Amino acid sequence: MIELRKALAEIQIDKLAIVATxxxxxxxLCERESMLFARAQENKPDNAPSDLLLGLFTKLNVEALSSLNAHLDQIQAMQSAIEEQVGRKHAESFKLPVVEELLLVTHIWVYVQGYLGLDYSLANDHAMQTSETLSPLVGLSVDKIRTQFTQSYYQGYREFEARKPPSSGWKRWFEKWFN
Structure with a gap:
């Protein structure tokens, strides 16, 4: 059995800029979710840790997004009140943990999707949905946030491509021609 932090390190999650910050x-997050990840490994011993990471981060994203959406009005009201009291410049220094966690979880989630070679359109749809929720809270456009998420997807996809065994000459030619 592999620990959650080690499973993330093995898929090179540390390459994501958001992980460094x-x-x-x-x-x-790893400390809080390590038991769930361990249970998933016990229940599905034939699954690769990367597959289990996909399941875990899907769950974490859905929970964080629904929690944020449930309290969006209150969060926006709180942000407005802080801005009125201390000004916009100082208000930007206040960070909401739920927003920060949703950003982190979503970046890792779409990275894992890319790492597993999953379809881009699904990752993009989820990135768009999360971006629409986060945009008014972080002060960036929906497209800017979505683009940041999809960059994480492509970082993961580059790892997927790097792990693929080399193709034969004809197969490479067809893949290059049709992709």
Whole structure:
């Protein structure tokens, strides 16, 4: 059995820029979710850890997104009140843990999708949905946030491509021609 943090390290999650800036949040998340990851490995011993990571981060994304959506009005009201009291510049220094976690979880989730070679359109759809929720809270456009998420997908996809065994000459030619 492999620990959650080690499973993430093995798929080279540390290459994501957000991991470097949110180390504490990632460590807290790994500590909090390690038992669930261990249970998943016990229940599905034939599954690769990367497949289990997909399931775990799908769950984490859905939960974080629904939690944020459930309290979106209150969060926006709180942000407005802070802005009114301390000004926009100082208000930007206040970070909401639920927003930070959703950003981190989504980046890792779409990275894992790319790492497993899953279809881009699904990752893009989820990135768009999460971006629409986060945009008013982080002060960036939906497209800017979605683009950041899809960059994580492509980082994972590059790892997927690097792990693929080399193709034969004809197969490579067809793949190059039709892709």
């Amino acid at each position: 949110h180390t504490d949040a990632l460590n807290n």
